[in-house]
Amino acid sequence: MPQNLILSEEEKRNLKSLVLESCLSIKRNQINELTETLISLKSSVESNEKSSAGDKHETGRENANQTLLIYGDQHRKAMKDLMVFMMLKPDKLVDFVQLGAIVVLNDFIVFIADNLNKVMVDEMSINILSPKGPFVQCMLGKPKGFEFHFNNKDFKIIEVF
Numbered sequence: 001m002p003q004n005l006i007l008s009e010e011e012k013r014n015l016k017s018l019v020l021e022s023c024l025s026i027k028r029n030q031i032n033e034l035t036e037t038l039i040s041l042k043s044s045v046e047s048n049e050k051s052s053a054g055d056k057h058e059t060g061r062e063n064a065n066q067t068l069l070i071y072g073d074q075h076r077k078a079m080k081d082l083m084v085f086m087m088l089k090p091d092k093l094v095d096f097v098q099l100g101a102i103v104v105l106n107d108f109i110v111f112i113a114d115n116l117n118k119v120m121v122d123e124m125s126i127n128i129l130s131p132k133g134p135f136v137q138c139m140l141g142k143p144k145g146f147e148f149h150f151n152n153k154d155f156k157i158i159e160v161f
Helices: 009-049 055-087
Strands: 102-105 109-112 117-121 124-129 147-150 153-160
Touching: 009 055, 009 102, 009 109, 009 117, 009 124
Parallel strands: 109 124
Antiparallel strands: 102 109, 102 153, 117 124, 147 153
16 A cells, blocks of 8 residues: 555645644643543542541552652653654655654555554554654665665665655
């Protein structure tokens, strides 16, 4: 399927815009869910502090505080990831693999931004991958036509934009 993908410059920009909108929506939903969870956890911790003291209470409060820290870290990371997506320019077309590029490979399509699994856009499955991952590292800075081997499989960059 990807090998037959021929798009005009306008269609490339439109596809990048749709993929980016999907990613932003996913990140915003993650942030909203994490925010709600944090609010709920904070409320729970505050109500537990008002209840009676004791060993069980101290252990429960410590567990709740640890959970709060974990979700707080996830929330901060999601906010940082959102900022990366917001910096990307869908109208900028590129000639080599880099942050913000859509890369059409012989078997699938990737958007270089952050790990988000896949999004469906115009009936196309687009894998959202981090530039820090080993697969993307194999092709960073490479142009259309570059061939590489990863996990016992051969890949070719059919298109980059």
